[in-house]
Amino acid sequence: MKKPILLILLVILGGLGLASVFTVNETEYAIRFQLGRIVKVDYEPGLNFKTPFINNIRKFDRRILTLDTSPELMLTSEQKYVNVDSFVKWRILDVARFYTSTQGNEAIALNRLNGIVSDRIRNQIASRTLAEVVSEQRVSTMKAVADAANSAAEEFGIEVVDVRIKSIELPDDVRESVFRRMSADRQKAANLYRFEGREAAERITSDADRQVQVILAEAERDGQRMRGEGDAIATKTYAEAYGQDEEFYAFYRSLEAYRTAFINNGDTMVIDPGSEFFDYFGQDGRSGK
Numbered sequence: 531m532k533k534p535i536l537l538i539l540l541v542i543l544g545g546l547g548l549a550s551v552f553t554v555n556e557t558e559y560a561i562r563f564q565l566g567r568i569v570k571v572d573y574e575p576g577l578n579f580k581t582p583f584i585n586n587i588r589k590f591d592r593r594i595l596t597l598d599t600s601p602e603l604m605l606t607s608e609q610k611y612v613n614v615d616s617f618v619k620w621r622i623l624d625v626a627r628f629y630t631s632t633q634g635n636e637a638i639a640l641n642r643l644n645g646i647v648s649d650r651i652r653n654q655i656a657s658r659t660l661a662e663v664v665s666e667q668r669v670s671t672m673k674a675v676a677d678a679a680n681s682a683a684e685e686f687g688i689e690v691v692d693v694r695i696k697s698i699e700l701p702d703d704v705r706e707s708v709f710r711r712m713s714a715d716r717q718k719a720a721n722l723y724r725f726e727g728r729e730a731a732e733r734i735t736s737d738a739d740r741q742v743q744v745i746l747a748e749a750e751r752d753g754q755r756m757r758g759e760g761d762a763i764a765t766k767t768y769a770e771a772y773g774q775d776e777e778f779y780a781f782y783r784s785l786e787a788y789r790t791a792f793i794n795n796g797d798t799m800v801i802d803p804g805s806e807f808f809d810y811f812g813q814d815g816r817s818g819k
Contacts, residue, residue, distance in 0.1 A: 627687030
């Protein structure tokens with residue numbers, strides 16, 4: 531009779547022992563409740579104890595989490611609509627405040643955080659032009675959003691670590707209008723480049739033609755000068771040769787004239803035999819006079 535009772539007592543004590551201990555991981559927060567009231571939140575990782583049936587434990591993730599928001603239509607300072615898709619990096623900073631403000635429901639926390647971040651992004655984009663939103667100012671814009679959202683989320687025990695925009699898309703009608711304007715601008719720039727290219731080509735061609743004319747004129751001038759100098763030397767040479775032997779020079783000139791006159795066998799010439807042309811045309815090689 532005593533053994534079954536002892537066994538039952540041991541089982542009960544073992545169950546109470548197991549119910550009085552719990553573990554906390556390094557990636558977790560733990561809250562101990564006593565009859566629905568928070569009594570302790572600052573648990574270190576490891577094995578911890580509680581009072582069975584009186585205390586209960588709730589655990590929450592202490593790591594950095596991601597909230598992936600849905601794309602929203604927002605208005606820039608130029609009154610242009612853009613679809614903004616973003617995400618938020620967040621974590622629980624004060625677990626007691628987080629539980630008190632959200633009843634420990636992460637879905638409620640995410641819904642509130644989404645509203646906070648969305649409002650801050652909308653305010654920042656509304657104060658900037660489309661060019662500023664997609665330019666290098668995008669980084670400073672997101673930092674301003676994160677700072678503003680972090681201040682607003684403190685009351686929920688949440689820290690906003692970072693906010694990033696994944697994409698900014700124009701609505702279809704606005705996109706078409708922007709594409710047409712960009713195409714017109716690019717066409718205008720292309721036409722300007724073509725005009726400047728043709729102008730440069732004409733300028734280069736004109737300069738090349740001018741240089742050709744200058745080179746040809748200089749070459750013609752130098753040629754005329756060289757021909758004149760050659761003729762002068764030839765005339766001087768002929769004069770000197772003629773002065774040395776006038777009879778031989780006259781004979782040589784006559785032979786050159788005969789060679790030129792009788793180069794074609796079929797030619798017919800009507801000339802007075804007594805003319806000076808036939809002075810050296812005698813049968814014995816002497817003057818025919």
